[in-house]
Amino acid sequence: MKLIRRLIGLPLAVVAIVFAVANRDMVTVELWPFPWTATLPLYLLSLGTLAVGIVIGALFAWASGSHKRAQTRREKKGQERKIRTLERENQTLKTETERLAAPVEEQKSLPPAA
Template identity: 55%
Template structure:
């Protein structure tokens, strides 16, 4: 699995580095309602926008599955309770079997009447 992640990450990282080297020109970015602008490299603007979109999407995905995380935690708690209950009942059963008298030999019943 680590090899697969490296095989995906390395080409992506190479593309990002090549993109950054190729787009070093500065552009003016105006922050419209505010009265100022900033000159920043094009690659920084592009990669910053890409990173913002990635993290914003990750946040939305994380928030959208919050309900299922709560359900999973609740079921994990229920499972843990059930496992401890089973262990407790098994201990009770073992203790009861130790205290029980050994079974006496049982003879088969005799049928009344001729066969």
């Protein structure tokens, strides 16, 4: 998996660096409804917008999986509860088996009646 990440990540990093070097010109960005303006390099605007989009997409993907994660947690708790119940039942059956087997063992060890 690390190899795949490097094989994909390295060319993307090279493309981003080449893009940044080629687009160093300053641009002025006006945020229309607000009276704010910002002057920054074009590559920073482009790559920054891309990064913000990736983060927002990741947040939406994480939020959309919350139902499945909650369902998995509930199932896991139910399975753990069932395991505990079965372990208690198993222990009870072992104890009962040992209790019932004890008289049989005692009869085997007694000498035969004459």
